[in-house]
Structure formats: structure tokens, C-alpha cells
Amino acid sequence: MGFEVDTEFIQALEHRPKPSITEAGGIPLIDLSPLNSDDHEAISGLVAEIGESCRDWGFFQVINHGVPPQLQERIESAAKKFFALSPEEKCKVGRDEVNPLGYYEAEHTKNVRDWKEVFDFTVQEPTLIPGSHELHCQELQILNNQWPHYPPELREACVDYSRGVEKLAFKLLELISLSLKLLARRLNDFFKDQTSFIRLNHYPPCTAPELVLGVGPHKDAGALTVLAQDVVGGLDVNRKTDGEWIRVKPIPNSFIINVGDIIQVATNYIWLNPYLHDFYQMQHVWSNDKYQSVEHRVMANSQKERFSIPFFFNPSHYVMVKPLEELADEHDPPKYREYNWGRFHKTRKLSNFKKLNVENIQISHFKISE
Numbered sequence: 001m002g003f004e005v006d007t008e009f010i011q012a013l014e015h016r017p018k019p020s021i022t023e024a025g026g027i028p029l030i031d032l033s034p035l036n037s038d039d040h041e042a043i044s045g046l047v048a049e050i051g052e053s054c055r056d057w058g059f060f061q062v063i064n065h066g067v068p069p070q071l072q073e074r075i076e077s078a079a080k081k082f083f084a085l086s087p088e089e090k091c092k093v094g095r096d097e098v099n100p101l102g103y104y105e106a107e108h109t110k111n112v113r114d115w116k117e118v119f120d121f122t123v124q125e126p127t128l129i130p131g132s133h134e135l136h137c138q139e140l141q142i143l144n145n146q147w148p149h150y151p152p153e154l155r156e157a158c159v160d161y162s163r164g165v166e167k168l169a170f171k172l173l174e175l176i177s178l179s180l181k182l183l184a185r186r187l188n189d190f191f192k193d194q195t196s197f198i199r200l201n202h203y204p205p206c207t208a209p210e211l212v213l214g215v216g217p218h219k220d221a222g223a224l225t226v227l228a229q230d231v232v233g234g235l236d237v238n239r240k241t242d243g244e245w246i247r248v249k250p251i252p253n254s255f256i257i258n259v260g261d262i263i264q265v266a267t268n269y270i271w272l273n274p275y276l277h278d279f280y281q282m283q284h285v286w287s288n289d290k291y292q293s294v295e296h297r298v299m300a301n302s303q304k305e306r307f308s309i310p311f312f313f314n315p316s317h318y319v320m321v322k323p324l325e326e327l328a329d330e331h332d333p334p335k336y337r338e339y340n341w342g343r344f345h346k347t348r349k350l351s352n353f354k355k356l357n358v359e360n361i362q363i364s365h366f367k368i369s370e
């Protein structure tokens with residue numbers, strides 16, 4: 001990858017990062033150890049904490065999450081070896097317009113190129129997605145992973161890691177359901193033929209970190225993201241209260257969790273129903289009642305390279321995303337029209353692949369005007 005600052009990387013003035021960054025009072029830190037106990041009080045406390053974090057930040061960090069640290073060590077070490085290969089070697093497993101899995105060095109976020117290279121693999125093999133983003137297309141595309149020959153341990157490290165983090169993702173989904181007063185497993189079936197994928201991110205050092213971003217400001221389109229980052233840091237979360245960018249402090253053996261667009265749409269009605277209203281008042285929640293998908297970005301670093309590994313927890317391609325019925329009554333008009341997850345994602349991928357002269361598809365396109 002030739003990392004000269006080409007104009008396609010340059011962020012618009014309003015998106016360029018300020019040199020000073022707030023690190024104090026960051027996103028909530030949640031200890032998941034109550035999940036290993038029968039202590040109902042501790043579990044209720046945990047559910048409340050998860051609910052408050054989803055509502056106030058859309059982001060939190062978890063410790064004592066049950067994913068063995070060796071899984072992360074193995075995948076990180078293999079990822080480093082892979083990204084250190086020559087561009088020609090990496091391109092042998094390159095992603096293209098047909099196969100969205102594999103290596104790619106020219107990702108764009110909102111039409112500006114990111115200062116990074118990635119390797120994507122799917123969690124459930126094979127993964128079925130729509131054959132095209134066209135409305136009436138009935139064909140399906142079958143996705144399989146492309147594994148490089150080197151390093152030979154990459155494949156197993158990726159598969160083992162995905163099994164570990166997938167378990168955590170399901171636990172978090174259940175905690176989020178409980179925090180919404182839904183049955184714990186209410187959302188599980190949507191993930192039966194999940195389209196989740198994992199991305200290995202490599203952010204090389206950059207000579208002009210004030211002009212570019214590792215990843216431009218964006219929201220994650222899926223249900224949840226479970227992110228591992230190394231010790232370098234660089235992820236900033238847009239604080240809901242004041243729009244300030246807040247740096248997420250690297251904590252060893254932790255994961256960063258964020259609510260994606262699907263959870264936002266699923267939980268958004270214009271008004272809450274009276275039952276939930278009582279529940280939320282008990283929890284001191286009133287006006288800011290929704291779980292919103294929050295904008296985040298990654299800053300480039302002039303000195304150090306950085307690695308991170310997001311697990312994008314995505315439902316089956318045929319899932320229709322819409323506000324959940326139980327969260328409404330006849331006074332609560334839904335805020336969003338339903339949309340098909342597979343087609344939405346396909347359209348988004350298409351616009352990531354190419355620098356298009358149109359805005360990327362967003363959930364706001366499905367918003368019902370109030």
C-alpha cells in the first residue's frame with residue numbers, strides 16, 4: 001500500500017480531527033461477571049447498566065466477558081503477519097465486486113478513502129445474501145471465505161475467535177432484550193442464518209494525521225458490534241450529550257460494544273407505550289428513551305500502526321428490520337418503515353466498494369417524517 005497522502009484520503013474541513021482529544025470520563029465500563037452466577041440481583045443490576053449505557057452512549061466496554069484471551073492473542077498475531085506480506089501476496093485473497101470477503105485496501109467511508117487496509121471473513125459458512133440489491137431479485141449469493149496460504153495459522157485463529165465472540169454477542173443480545181423488558185431470547189431467531197462478519201483492520205502510521213482518518217465518521221449498520229482494539233488507541237465516539245469526540249481508552253482483555261442501526265430501528269417508536277413508560281420512569285429514563293446507533297471514527301497515528309478487530313453481528317439476510325411490536329401500542333406510530341436487511345447491506349457494500357457520487361444508503365432513508 002503506497003501511503004502517500006493522496007487527495008482521495010483528505011477529509012472535508014469539518015471532519016478533520018482536532019489535535020486535542022478528550023479521554024476523561026469515557027464510555028461506561030461494564031463487568032459481565034454476574035453472568036457466571038445465580039445472583040439474580042446482580043444480573044438485574046447488569047441489565048440496568050446495559051440499558052443505561054445503550055441509551056446514554058450507544059457504546060460501552062465489557063470486562064470479564066468469558067472470551068479466552070488466547071483467542072484474541074492468536075488472531076492478532078496472525079493478522080500482523082498477514083498485513084506484513086507484500087501487496088501482491090495480500091491481493092491474492094483480494095475482495096472484488098463479486099466476492100465481498102477477503103483483503104481490501106481501498107475502503108471508503110462516506111466517499112472518502114480510509115487510512116487502513118482490511119481482511120474480512122464471514123462467521124457462518126456459507127453465508128447467504130441477496131444476489132443483487134435490486135428489489136425483485138430472488139437469487140441468492142453464496143459467500144465463502146478466502147484464506148491466504150500465509151500465515152498458515154490465520155484460518156484456525158479466525159474461526160476459533162469467531163466462535164468465542166459469537167457466544168458473547170448472543171449473551172449481549174439477550175441482555176439488551178431484557179433491558180427493553182422483552183423476553184431474553186426475543187431477538188435470537190433473527191440471527192438463525194446470520195450474515196455476521198469479522199474484519200481485521202490494520203491502520204498504518206500516517207504522515208498527515210491531521211488531514212485523514214483511519215475510518216471516517218460513520219454508524220455501524222448491523223445489530224451490534226463487538227470490537228477488540230490493541231493498546232495504541234484511536235477510536236473516538238461521538239458523545240450524545242454534546243457531540244464531543246471522546247477517545248476510547250484501550251483496556252486489556254476488554255471488548256468495546258456498540259449498538260448498530262438495526263437496534264436503533266427496532267427500538268424506535270415516536271412515543272413509548274404506558275407500560276414501558278412506567279418501567280422507564282422507574283429507571284429514571286424519560287425523554288432520551290431510545291437506543292441509538294452512535295457515530296464513531298478512528299484517528300490516524302503519525303508514529304504507530306494500529307490493529308483492531310470488529311465482529312459485526314448481523315441478522316439473516318431475509319430479516320425485515322422494523323420497530324418491534326411489543327414496544328408500541330396504538331398511540332405509538334413507528335418511526336421507520338421496514339426494510340430488508342440483506343438488500344440494505346448489499347447496497348451499502350456497493351457504495352463502499354466504489355467512490356460513488358451519491359450518499360451511501362442510511363437508515364434515515366426509511367424514517368417516517370414526524
Ligand SMILES: O=C(O)CCC(=O)C(=O)O
Nearest residue numbers: 201215229235298308310
Ligand atoms: O478500529 C476501530 O476501532 C473501529 C473500526 C470501525 O468502527 C469499523 O470498522 O466499523
Ligand SMILES: [Fe+2]
Nearest residue numbers: 218219220296
Ligand atoms: Fe464502526
